[in-house]
Amino acid sequence: MDAGVGGAAGTGMVVVFYRPDAACVKRANRLGYFGTCVVVDNTEQVRDAAALGLEPHIVYLPNGANLGIATAINQGVETLIARGCSSAILFDQDSEPSDELLQALPRTMERELARGVKVALVGPAYEDGRLGGIAPFVRFGMLRLHRIAPVGTGPVEVDFLITSGSCINLGAWPDIGPMDDALFIDFVDLEWCVRARKRGYSVLGAPELKLTHSLGGEPVRVFGRPYPGHGALRHYYQFRNAIALIKRSYMPWSWKSTELVKLPGRLVIYSLFMSPRTEHLKMALLGIWHGLTGRLGALSRG
Known part of the structure; x- marks a missing residue:
């Protein structure tokens, strides 16, 4: 070993x-x-x-x-x-x-x-x-x-x-x-x-x-608050997987309620403040549809 x-x-x-x-x-x-x-x-x-x-x-x-x-x-x-x-x-x-992190994590465990x-x-x-x-x-x-x-x-x-x-x-x-x-x-x-x-x-x-750790791409600022920036394809997976997990019985209602509150706001931010806006909106809506219909895995472009 x-x-x-x-x-x-x-x-x-x-x-x-x-x-x-x-x-x-x-x-x-x-x-x-x-x-x-x-x-x-x-x-x-x-x-x-x-x-x-x-x-x-x-x-x-x-x-x-x-x-x-x-x-x-x-x-x-x-x-x-x-x-x-x-x-x-x-x-x-x-x-x-850091070296400290590499040493301390397993020791904490x-x-x-x-x-x-x-x-x-x-x-x-x-x-x-x-x-x-x-x-x-x-x-x-x-x-x-x-x-x-x-x-x-x-x-x-x-x-x-x-x-x-x-x-x-x-x-x-x-x-x-x-x-x-x-x-x-x-x-x-x-x-x-x-x-x-x-x-x-x-x-x-x-x-x-x-x-x-950098969370996502370059952030966008909306009313002075920074939001992680991602490509439209990544937003597809975010919306799809959020909907898919909300449908699963073992996921806690505390988390589901938070996501249901946040999803509309995310949809507005991604479609209005991130370019190209039409592509972000299209991929987010496709993600919601695939989440509702149970289509998971890699998105096929075919």
């Missing part, structure tokens, strides 16, 4: 690539020196690790097509389980964690497990300067999210964490199950966290740990 991150035995990392640039490759190569690092590449028609510039210590899984974030994470996690790892830290290709806490995953607070700095952790609440300031030194119970920077307890993976492939992208992390909590596992935010 490989030594894990910061000397914690059995911790590996999964990085998902999609059309990476040289900086993404450099970041992945660095992670590989902290433990087993699996790069799952969703880039179309790319299958050569050496041509990308990945070093030999990286475990490279090329899909040759975009199979979605959920499938890629599942492939990486299953690879780490097969190699005997007990935990997996997930990263987007543009995430650049181990400490909580030793205390008898049934942990699914532990994650840091994330910081995106474009959106106003360090984002709060959240709990679901009727009609609105309850925001928890990332302060203090002890882990706090939350309802979900974003994928990048999350450290998963692989001992819980068979019980909770893999990420939902059908969602493809968007709400994948949230849906998995809901299933984990339904099975009695804790989802823990570590307020003393921070990860610089």
Whole structure:
């Protein structure tokens, strides 16, 4: 078994690539020196690790097509389980964690497990300067999210964490199950966290740990407030998966109520303030229709 991150035995990392640039490759190569690092590449028609510039210590899984974030994470996690790892830290290709974060996440997990806490995953607070700095952790609440300031030194119970920077307890993976492939992208992390909590596992935010992470593209400002910018295709998945999950009985009504309140506002913002406006509106409405009719997976352009 490989030594894990910061000397914690059995911790590996999964990085998902999609059309990476040289900086993404450099970041992945660095992670590989902290433990087993699996790069799952969703880039179309790319299958050569050496041509990308990945070093030999990286475990490279090329899909040759975009199979979605959920499938890629599942492939990486299953690879780490097969190699005997007990935990997996997930990263987007543009995430650049500090040495401290790489060491502290698995140690926090181990400490909580030793205390008898049934942990699914532990994650840091994330910081995106474009959106106003360090984002709060959240709990679901009727009609609105309850925001928890990332302060203090002890882990706090939350309802979900974003994928990048999350450290998963692989001992819980068979019980909770893999990420939902059908969602493809968007709400994948949230849906998995809901299933984990339904099975009695804790989802823990570590307020003393921070990860610089860019949420989406360049934000747009609406009445002085920044909103993450995405392409029209990404908004298709956001609306489709929100509707699809609202229809699922195991999703909590507290979350459903929040989404039902937010969806009309998002539709207005995306169709009026993001260019090209007609395309954003078209893809959002298509996503709503496919969510209602149960059409999931990758959007076929055929």
